[in-house]
Amino acid sequence: MELFTNQVLAGIATGAIYACMALAVVMIYQAIDHLNFAQGEMAMFSTFVCWQLMQWGVPYWGAFLVTLVFSFAGGIAIERLLFKPLAKAPILTNVAGFIALYAIINSVAGLIWDFTIKQFPTPFGSSSFLGSQLISTHQAGMIGVTLILLLLLFFFFRFTRMGLAMRAAASLPESARLVGINTSWMIALGWGMAAAIGAIAGMLIAPVVFLEPNMMLGVLIYGFAAAVLGGLTSPLGAVVGGFLVGVFENLVGTYIPGVGNELKLPIALALIVTVLVVKPAGLFGRPIVKRV
């Protein structure tokens, strides 16, 4: 029993990583109604930018803030330059665009910073949290930041006019235009916000998985899975999904024999897909009744 509790707690700790990424995923889904495969790479690139700033002597929080601004602007720039021209193209073509973006960012990061792993500092320190064996202060910090982000996003979407406008633009673009909303800019804004959230996720994750160009691949996939599990329209679902995915992954690794690291991913995904078959809109997603 104690092993079980330990693994669950450890799973929640790693789950905070996925939860954070899942928030970025939900954010972009709210804006553009599909998933952006290059988000992990954008987060990775932002994290490298932060690292570079610190190499040049900028203190942590200064670098953090500059990186956030850079990521927000970068997200908007990428959308305006690369994806606005594809707005009228079929969805699958846009997906190919995401894949192309992934290849470009990964390659450029590899060239600038090479593939050796680097240390990335945490502002929370890495001693044990409240004396517990399982959760370090950094992990507690991750969970805390994720929850704060969740609250901020919730507040933004529910109580601000901009949030309302973004939700409207994502849900029914034509009707949104008919109330005067510039839906094109709402999409750009969504990208900017998703990039900034992704940057936060990257900067939280890097101390744990170590900084290198391929660090986000596994995280992104689990982030997608978590967002889908939670219901793609619900930030709360994304966070809960993230924690659940972390726990699944840990329990699978502990209790199912013969499962090494490589099989954890497909099994976790398979479990999630099973949940989806039962509840197609995800745990917190609003079920949509489709009329023809």
Next chain:
Amino acid sequence: MSAAEEVVTEAPAVEAVPKRAMTLGYGTSLVMLALLIAAPLFVKNFIIFQLTMLLVYALAVLALNILTGGSGQFSLGQSAFYAVGAYTSAILMEHVGMNYALTLPIAGVICFGFGFLFGQPALRLSGVYLALATFALATAMPQLLKLGYFEHWTGGVQGLVVTKPDAPFGLPMSQDMWLYYFTLVVTVAIYIFSVNLLRSRSGRAFMAIRDNEIAASAMGIDVALYKTLAFGVSAGITGVAGGLGAIAVQFVAPDGYTILLAINLFLGMVVGGVGWLPGSIVGSAFIIFVPNIAEGISKGLSGAVFGILLFLVIFLVPHGARQIAIVAQQLIGKLKKN
């Protein structure tokens, strides 16, 4: 009941390609065929091998076209079926001593079954959710192939070496050339089969499902049957492609069939034109040759160059090679009038 109502007014995720536009005209097809028959006579063996792989991947992209462009189901898992086909052929050839040609229909049937079975739980998923499920399948496959449990048959992490067949009846051609023509015959046969499939009642059922699933079911189409059928056929063809690939490459190993292959096949489908069967070979050419070109331009930034080239293609022809074909057709139409 707090469910919100949504009227499905936006376009379906996979754009409709009208039935007659799914293939080339007879004249163009014959020209293409002539080119494909003549090609290996003028080039070296290694290029012939590349041409064989061109056909193999074209088959795999064709299969994906049937699934996605035909029945509207989005799959990132084709590499799994390809792997199963490849390993089936390899195991039958090396462990059972079966003739290489016979392994192909077996690979096809096994993969058809596998695809049909996978199609069942996939019925309740669509779009993003189906992508995730197929993605899970694709990531699982290399790991399953490495499992110690199967190692005696699969060769584990090392994989299996496959013996390259000689030209039969002592025909005076290299192994590569024989394999090319063999692959060409299989490819053309499957292409003709696919064209006819999409023109048949089943094909119409697929496309009805792609365009509006609810309406299709209201019309009496057994949506469940046709969706799983599409998965099965697509998987079967991909399996045959995998088998051919294994024979051509002479080697199967788990890390040759990763999610990267599935992503490449997807890109091939988009570049060729989703749902446009002749485009499969254009897509295949893209995924075989462009990465090499990218590496030639810049070794350190080959990924970035590939991405940029891909962006160029999708900016210029967002609907893939089909767009070029349509423009060409219109030009020829105008010329004929004058």
Next chain:
Amino acid sequence: MTAMLNIKDLRAYYGQVQALHGLEFALNQGSVTTLLGANGAGKTTTLRAICNMVRSTGAIEFDGAPLTGRSTENIVRLGIAHVPQGRGTFTTMTVEENLQLGAITRKDRAGVVADIDRMYDHFPVLKQRHTQQAGTLSGGEQQMLAVARALMLRPRLMLLDEPSFGLAPLIVRDLFKILGKINREDKVTILVVEQNAQLALELADKAYVIETGRIVMSGSANEIANNEDVRKSYLGY
């Protein structure tokens, strides 16, 4: 009195298909005009062309300023509210959020709050349901919500596309009464496109009849209502 909305030689296209063949008409400030026609005649296309939601050529002027070349959202910001066919309700949002969205481009917060209350006065049923998800409202209620949302813009011109569609006759009667009230009290110019000719002609001052993308008849609402052909084709007697 100069026309508020002036349309000259309007041609509209869906891809290669031409839906409007040189439409011409004008709306005077403060008037209620109805555009009648059968299915597929081009009524909806006309409204969509005004808001640049469909490819078109020709001159459309609002208060003397041309609308061509402006995006839909910019046209709306000039004071033109469009209640589309099918209502375009944000089904996943609450009634109140829908109303807030109608006013999303306005900067006067206090005015918006006051206007929401006014909408609840016009349409008490919306007040009852103001925290409910809009998708759970009945057809009639959603239509009221759509009109209320359009009014939240404080528009000078309101375009309505078949507001009676799918609604019970009594509800339509109520709705048109409210539209008349809005026109008189809030001085909103109205262009309503309808298949339900009878009620539309009772509400309107002026009427046009459109057939296969061309205006075939125009006149005061009375004239059109008493016209032999119109009575046979659109009024059923």
